[in-house]
Amino acid sequence: MAESHTPHPDLPPPVSTIGVPGWLRRNLFSSPLNIALTILAAYLLYIAIPPLLRWVFWDAHWRGDSRADCPADGGACWVFIRVHFEQFMYGFYPDEQRWRVKTALAVLILSAAPLFIRSVPGKIKMRLGLGLLAVYPVIAFVLFKGGVLGLPAVDTSKWGGLLLTLVIAGVGMTAALPLGVLLALGRRSQLPAIQTLCVTFIEFWRGVPLITVLFMSSVMLPLFLPAGVSFDKLLRALIGITLFQAAYMAEVVRGGLQAIPKGQIEAAAALGLGYWKTMGLIVLPQALKLVIPGIVNTFIALFKDTSLVLIIGLFDLMNIVHNATTNPDWLGFSTEGYVFTATVYWLFCFSMSRYSQSLEKRLHTGHKR
Amino acid sequence: MNPFKTLTAAATVLLLTATGVAQAGAALNAIKERGFIKCGVSDGLPGFSYADEKGNYNGIDVDVCRAVAAAVFGDATKVKFTPLTAKERLTALQSGEIDVLSRNTTWTSSRDSAQGMNFTGITYYDGQGFLVNKKLGVKNAKGLDGATVCVQAGTTTELNLSDYFRANKMKYTPISYDKSDESAKSLEAGRCDVLTSDQSQLYAQRIKLAKPDDYIVLPDVISKEPLGPVVRHGDDDWYDIVKWTLFVMVNAEELGITSKNVEEMKKSTNPDVKRLLGVEGDKGKDFGLANDWMAVVIKQVGNYGEIFERNVGKGSPLKIERGLNALWNQGGLQYAPPMR
Numbered sequence: 163m164a165e166s167h168t169p170h171p172d173l174p175p176p177v178s179t180i181g182v183p184g185w186l187r188r189n190l191f192s193s194p195l196n197i198a199l200t201i202l203a204a205y206l207l208y209i210a211i212p213p214l215l216r217w218v219f220w221d222a223h224w225r226g227d228s229r230a231d232c233p234a235d236g237g238a239c240w241v242f243i244r245v246h247f248e249q250f251m252y253g254f255y256p257d258e259q260r261w262r263v264k265t266a267l268a269v270l271i272l273s274a275a276p277l278f279i280r281s282v283p284g285k286i287k288m289r290l291g292l293g294l295l296a297v298y299p300v301i302a303f304v305l306f307k308g309g310v311l312g313l314p315a316v317d318t319s320k321w322g323g324l325l326l327t328l329v330i331a332g333v334g335m336t337a338a339l340p341l342g343v344l345l346a347l348g349r350r351s352q353l354p355a356i357q358t359l360c361v362t363f364i365e366f367w368r369g370v371p372l373i374t375v376l377f378m379s380s381v382m383l384p385l386f387l388p389a390g391v392s393f394d395k396l397l398r399a400l401i402g403i404t405l406f407q408a409a410y411m412a413e414v415v416r417g418g419l420q421a422i423p424k425g426q427i428e429a430a431a432a433l434g435l436g437y438w439k440t441m442g443l444i445v446l447p448q449a450l451k452l453v454i455p456g457i458v459n460t461f462i463a464l465f466k467d468t469s470l471v472l473i474i475g476l477f478d479l480m481n482i483v484h485n486a487t488t489n490p491d492w493l494g495f496s497t498e499g500y501v502f503t504a505t506v507y508w509l510f511c512f513s514m515s516r517y518s519q520s521l522e523k524r525l526h527t528g529h530k531r
Numbered sequence: 532m533n534p535f536k537t538l539t540a541a542a543t544v545l546l547l548t549a550t551g552v553a554q555a556g557a558a559l560n561a562i563k564e565r566g567f568i569k570c571g572v573s574d575g576l577p578g579f580s581y582a583d584e585k586g587n588y589n590g591i592d593v594d595v596c597r598a599v600a601a602a603v604f605g606d607a608t609k610v611k612f613t614p615l616t617a618k619e620r621l622t623a624l625q626s627g628e629i630d631v632l633s634r635n636t637t638w639t640s641s642r643d644s645a646q647g648m649n650f651t652g653i654t655y656y657d658g659q660g661f662l663v664n665k666k667l668g669v670k671n672a673k674g675l676d677g678a679t680v681c682v683q684a685g686t687t688t689e690l691n692l693s694d695y696f697r698a699n700k701m702k703y704t705p706i707s708y709d710k711s712d713e714s715a716k717s718l719e720a721g722r723c724d725v726l727t728s729d730q731s732q733l734y735a736q737r738i739k740l741a742k743p744d745d746y747i748v749l750p751d752v753i754s755k756e757p758l759g760p761v762v763r764h765g766d767d768d769w770y771d772i773v774k775w776t777l778f779v780m781v782n783a784e785e786l787g788i789t790s791k792n793v794e795e796m797k798k799s800t801n802p803d804v805k806r807l808l809g810v811e812g813d814k815g816k817d818f819g820l821a822n823d824w825m826a827v828v829i830k831q832v833g834n835y836g837e838i839f840e841r842n843v844g845k846g847s848p849l850k851i852e853r854g855l856n857a858l859w860n861q862g863g864l865q866y867a868p869p870m871r
Contacts, residue, residue, distance in 0.1 A: 234742075245584050246584050249582075249585075249586060253586075254586040319611075319613065380619055381619055381622045384622060384623070384626035384627075384628060385625065472574075473618070474616065474619060475616050475619060477574075477614070481575075484574075485574065485575040485581060485582055485614075486584070488581045488735075489577070489582075489583055489589075490577045490581075490735070490738070490843075490847050490848045493848065494738055494739035494740075496712055
């Protein structure tokens with residue numbers, strides 16, 4: 163009778179390699195250098211975090227509505243933000259008209275919500291998305307600007323705060339992407355005239371800093387126009403930002419186009435598809451999917467670049483906070499103001515980044531290595 | 532001369548000739564037709580122009596525009612304020628985007644001539660000064676020999692500072708900062724003994740310190756920075772109105788007319804007061820305005836002293852002394868030609 167060999171059951175791993183101690187040992191104390199770095203990092207956190215928490219929370223002042231409620235005792239004065247909060251959101255948009263901004267936001271959220279629900283079929287999403295792109299700017303413009311349908315007109319110079327930041331970023335993104343795709347296609351076109359035009363456009367706008375574009379639009383342009391003729395300042399900035407970002411977007415998209423193997427285009431030709439169908443059905447869907455990180459990167463950069471409009475005297479979020487810090491009744495709270503601004507920018511940029519990651523995961527079709 | 536400058540200059544000249552021909556004297560009519568004044572102000576300068584939490588503009592520069600609106604329309608609210616950065620301000624005026632620039636702009640010869648501006652007067656005599664800790668025991672700028680000075684990098688402030696110390700054969704160590712907030716913090720931390728900037732700014736800097744009362748602004752001024760409203764060359768009627776609105780406010784203070792007592796003063800027997808308030812004579816017709824325009828300015832906006840105290844003086848957190856901005860008969864420089 164053959165004895166079957168029963169191996170001794172596995173011993174549990176040594177205590178020092180599992181659980182919290184194991185993790186700590188592997189990751190924080192694996193070598194003398196790591197031990198030293200861990201101790202150093204812990205020390206840095208120890209000297210940085212408690213004072214920060216004290217400033218932001220423990221010693222901070224939350225209640226009240228005037229400077230007197232913020233004694234200078236080393237804590238942050240969030241009263242400053244609370245008192246100015248509405249202004250930071252809407253700028254100088256008249257109080258009694260702010261419902262229009264809220265309505266526009268509600269319309270956007272409600273109508274765009276189906277785009278983010280997975281169970282909605284792609285075809286409906288497509289139609290809804292395109293419809294929204296075509297109709298929503300009109301709705302938002304009418305609501306914000308007014309002057310028709312019995313809404314009192316609100317001059318663009320009154321728009322400000324986060325509202326203005328979002329308007330500039332929104333217009334910049336929605337206009338720059340299609341324009342960028344067209345420019346990218348044009349740059350790879352076989353037609354010399356179109357190709358030269360696109361290359362010139364892209365190289366010109368990429369070659370100048372955004373700040374000079376804004377300067378030109380706001381300082382030089384009026385000099386060349388006949389006296390009395392003046393463009394809306396916001397419109398000038400929007401055009402400048404859109405053209406500038408379109409050039410960047412074009413290069414991002416071109417990167418994607420170049421990654422598509424020639425065989426795809428040849429296969430499309432073999433099927434008898436024309437240029438636009440080849441591009442629209444075969445090449446662009448693959449190319450754009452590949453460059454999502456690049457596109458979102460450009461969007462995030464654009465979102466932050468909107469703060470540059472402060473040099474042409476538009477009161478976006480950054481500038482309206484700066485303005486509030488120059489009120490003699492609230493002098494000395496610039497730190498609170500800028501911390502608040504940074505937090506808002508971070509929230510928006512971080513959400514964009516997370517959304518792009520989830521988009522990549524959803525669209526990934528196994529090409530990923 | 533670099534090509535860009537040439538281009539700018541050419542464009543400016545071209546534009547000025549064009550507007551000069553087209554609009555001589557027409558500016559005032561255009562403003563009256565439009566029904567409000569387009570006024571360029573700063574995008575945020577404590578006490579001079581800033582928007583409060585309700586979005587209303589406040590400050591000396593803002594009140595000057597309100598006063599002009601009161602003069603032209605009898606209503607101080609008929610102004611549209613355009614916040615401008617330092618670089619945009621002159622173009623905005625040249626291109627007609629604004630009618631008057633009231634944005635702490637220093638009156639200099641090049642602005643008044645080559646750049647096609649007309650300064651209408653001086654609303655605030657500013658100048659570079661020093662903010663020091665009281666415990667240093669320094670009473671005036673001559674006592675600053677050997678001091679460490681915080682200064683904003685790359686500004687005329689830096690140049691004035693070195694000129695002043697060299698001229699007085701004193702030594703100093705400069706520490707340059709890019710931002711005014713930073714320099715205030717390092718004064719507080721004791722990294723420098725003294726902070727230099729325009730005096731009007733120093734008072735604002737002082738409020739930012741944890742213990743403002745431990746610091747004083749020295750009385751000395753080492754540079755001339757006369758600030759005032761600006762209009763375009765060639766609109767003489769309009770220029771006169773802005774200029775005399777300032778003079779009216781200064782004269783009113785001198786004659787003791789305030790926004791509170793303006794109605795009683797109309798009964799005064801003093802001929803100067805009577806003329807200013809439009810009780811006697813036709814000072815309105817001379818300017819093409821209502822006869823009581825000066826009284827309206829005082830009533831709705833106030834005299835010069837009231838504007839000063841309300842925005843930067845005792846009635847404001849800045850607490851700036853009148854100093855050079857006191858009336859000429861009280862040791863200052865504010866002096867207006869007579870109304871007659």
